[in-house]
Amino acid sequence: xxxxxxxxxxxxxxxxxxxxxxxxxxxxxxxxxxxxxxxxxxxxxxxxxxxxxxxxxxxxxxxxxxxxxxxxxxxxxxxxxxxxxxxxxxxxxxxxxxxxxxxxxxxxxxxxxxxxxxxxxxxxxxxxxxxxxxxxxxxxxxxxxxxxxxxxxxxxxxxxxxxxxxxxxxxxxxxxxxxxxxxxxxxxxxxxxxxxxxxxxxxxxxxxxxxxxxxxxxxxxxxxxxxxxxxxxxxxxxxxxxxxxxxxxxxxxxxxxxxxxxxxxxxxxxxxxxxxxxxxxxxxxxxxxxxxxxxxxxxxxxxxxxxx
Numbered sequence: 001x002x003x004x005x006x007x008x009x010x011x012x013x014x015x016x017x018x019x020x021x022x023x024x025x026x027x028x029x030x031x032x033x034x035x036x037x038x039x040x041x042x043x044x045x046x047x048x049x050x051x052x053x054x055x056x057x058x059x060x061x062x063x064x065x066x067x068x069x070x071x072x073x074x075x076x077x078x079x080x081x082x083x084x085x086x087x088x089x090x091x092x093x094x095x096x097x098x099x100x101x102x103x104x105x106x107x108x109x110x111x112x113x114x115x116x117x118x119x120x121x122x123x124x125x126x127x128x129x130x131x132x133x134x135x136x137x138x139x140x141x142x143x144x145x146x147x148x149x150x151x152x153x154x155x156x157x158x159x160x161x162x163x164x165x166x167x168x169x170x171x172x173x174x175x176x177x178x179x180x181x182x183x184x185x186x187x188x189x190x191x192x193x194x195x196x197x198x199x200x201x202x203x204x205x206x207x208x209x210x211x212x213x214x215x216x217x218x219x220x221x222x223x224x225x226x227x228x229x230x231x232x233x234x235x236x237x238x239x240x241x242x243x244x245x246x247x248x249x250x251x252x253x254x255x256x257x258x259x260x261x262x263x264x265x266x267x268x269x270x271x272x273x274x275x276x277x278x279x280x281x282x283x284x285x286x287x288x289x290x291x292x293x294x295x296x297x298x299x300x301x302x303x304x305x306x307x308x
Contacts, residue, residue, distance in 0.1 A: 024051040025252045028066065028076075030059045030083035030237070031175075032106065032144070032206050036268040037081060037256075043264065044255045050248050058142035058176040063087040066242065070096055078249025081239050081256065083206075084143035088238040096243050102273040103239040103257055104265045107232070108147050110225040111203045111210040113194050118202070120228045124155055127166060127202060134166065135173045135193055135200030142175030147233050148204040154231050171200060188216040195221055206235060208269040236273065 025044075029037045034056045041052030055062070059082040069076040080097065082088045083106070091097040110127075112118045118126050126132050137144035148170065155162035173180050174189050181199065183192050190213035193200045205213075210224040227233065241253050255261050262272070 024053040025248045026077040027054045027079045029056050029081040031056050040261050040264050059083045059087045060141045061176045075244050078245040085238040088240040097240040100238045100240045102236045104237045104270040106206045106235040109207045112223050114223045133201045135203035136170045137175030138172040138177040151231050191217045211269045
């Protein structure tokens with residue numbers, strides 16, 4: 001008996017010193033977050049030794065994928081970072097995720113081919129010209145498309161009927177439209193459509209996307225034109241930890257909210273979040289404001305108290 005116990009003890013000791021590889025955290029994110037969240041994932045792994053596996057795409061389609069995965073297996077990704085509030089909020093209201101936090105913000109701009117003479121003041125005039133080709137993302141499938149439609153609706157305050165004209169002429173070139181042209185692998189969408197194929201003269205897109213396209217195009221080939229105040233449209237991004245997530249998923253979400261994560265997002269042109277998100281609880285529909293700073297400070301306070 002003693003021999004057996006001694007042999008088992010050796011095996012147990014041997015097993016205990018074998019290093020274990022941390023399981024990867026699964027992060028689903030909006031396509032506009034590809035570069036920034038990839039860097040945040042690398043930084044997170046470097047700090048905690050926890051790898052991050054990512055999947056990026058249009059937030060509306062990604063939300064549908066998450067719902068499908070829950071339906072089939074009861075599990076999906078650990079964290080969802082969306083380019084809007086509505087898609088993660090839908091998951092929360094379906095009981096598939098934790099409350100949603102507005103973790104960063106973006107804004108819509110017009111990315112245009114240089115040489116057209118487009119400014120903020122005359123942008124709407126150019127958008128309405130029949131000969132100007134207007135590119136957008138795909139509404140419903142991708143929040144960027146929804147934001148473009150909001151811009152169109154705002155244009156009606158200048159002249160009723162503008163919105164429908166713009167919706168009719170908009171070319172939904174990205175964001176999940178099954179009939180859209182295929183962009184070759186490795187090509188930047190905006191550079192491809194505005195500079196290479198010239199399928200669009202103006203593209204309504206996120207500021208961060210325009211900034212990346214400018215760098216990719218080089219020189220002054222592409223111009224970012226800010227929307228006039230009456231068309232200005234902000235994009236608030238929502239973050240949520242999904243149901244049955246790995247505990248390290250919450251740690252990744254906290255890291256995205258941390259000063260380190262926020263600094264990386266800022267380097268890519270994202271701006272600080274400025275909204276709170278309603279949490280609908282029970283039959284009464286109680287509203288709970290979830291401010292980013294309050295959540296972060298509260299979590300840090302809890303951690304500090306647990307250590308003392």
